[in-house]
Amino acid sequence: MTHRAIVFRRLCLLALALTLWGAAWPALAQDGGQGSTTIHVVQRGETLFQIAMRYGTTVDAIAQANGIDDPRYITVGQRLLIPNVQSSDSAGTVTLHTLQPGETLETLARHYHTPPAELAAANHMTNPAQLYVGQEIAVPLSLEQGGDVEPRALYHVQTGDNLARVAVHYGVGVAALAEANALSPSAPLFVGQTLWIPGSAAQAPLRDLPPPFTDCELSPVPAVQGKTLSIHLQTSEYVTLSGTFLGYPVQLVTEDATQHYALFGVHAFTAAGVYPMVLTATREDGTQTTLTLRVQVVEGGYSSETISLTTEQQDLLNPQVTEPEWELFARVMSSFTARRYFDGVMGLPSSGAISSPFGTRRSYNGGELRTFHSGTDFAAPPGSPVVAPAAGVVVLAEELPVRGNAVAIDHGWGVVTAYFHLSAINVAVGDVVTAGQTIGAVGSTGRSTGPHLHWEMWVGGVQVDPMQWVQRSFP
Ligand SMILES: [Zn+2]
Incomplete structure (x- = not known):
């Protein structure tokens, strides 16, 4: 964690006015891991020697694969690539699998041909019901893999189902379906029974989800403080969906009747941990099914700084000035439009x-780290163009006491961006802008002490890092 003292005049003053929650944060940075590459996340108290033993490799091999000069120095949370070295007496290798929604020890067992009991033992699990999305599961891989037909889905039998009907639904043969589940082709089914749908290895990961949910993807997994979380749900029939996570609604948009999307802002001060995401599907006949996911949130690796204010400067933060502006701004930035621009x-x-x-994270005059910088600042010459990073509709274009000349753009699906301290505004409320269109010019209006652009993004009513959207696409 870097800790810097910053003089007041160099600071983007506006961030002082923003509303915040919080506590102190340890400095563990993690990114959103995905899939089943062999990566080891260093735990407290581990040594490189222990890690090498666990994977049946050597300290030298790990050090070389990760460019580590001195093997005595590894840090908690560090991700190590484990080279695929198999010693002659090793029973197999271990891979790390990041748990996705709907995955259970049963689905992993089918996918990796490793019995559930072996998975539980390898991960010292006493209660497999405590699994969570984002959890890293060590999977011991047996040496004799393959042979069986890979299942591609798990189906829960509903009223009126029989093997033929399920087979037709998934486009598989009745005999193959019966064989994959060790049933006779004429066997009766019971409601709630689980059926493995046979397929090939190259297909999507297995999910164990209650009907009508057929698939659920979160990205990134685990979720990260201060970042956008993308949610994609698939259902077998038309439903309306609602949900909550971290005390905020999950606002879902349905496309093509059965595809549902939501973008969710994880607050920058959410404590690292595992939280329930509750998603409820309501069918046309009014019946409901609730899917509860346990989702891990990890720290975003943000640094902290101390800002010194004189009494006079503190007066500039008078709530009578800052609060009405904040209320207007927060309302505009929490817009939700079902259309995606x-x-x-x-x-x-x-x-x-x-x-x-x-x-x-910011502390004032040595106080607690209770605020954070709510956007990304760009240093640019006054008058240089500010362009829309994506298409959208202008929802704010006016001068504000703290933020100066400000523009906000609603990009749809709860994604709204804003631009502060402009020297000129080139758009008006209601304008539809395209990506790359000039919307204003860099300036130093409002409570700013030098020309710069403050770029801010809100997703679902929460301030998030806009730079994540420059690095990857959503949903
Ligand atoms: Zn700023």
């Missing part, structure tokens, strides 16, 4: 260099 990765709003990143 953004498409693909976003561009940058300014060609200037980044002078201050999102998320830096």
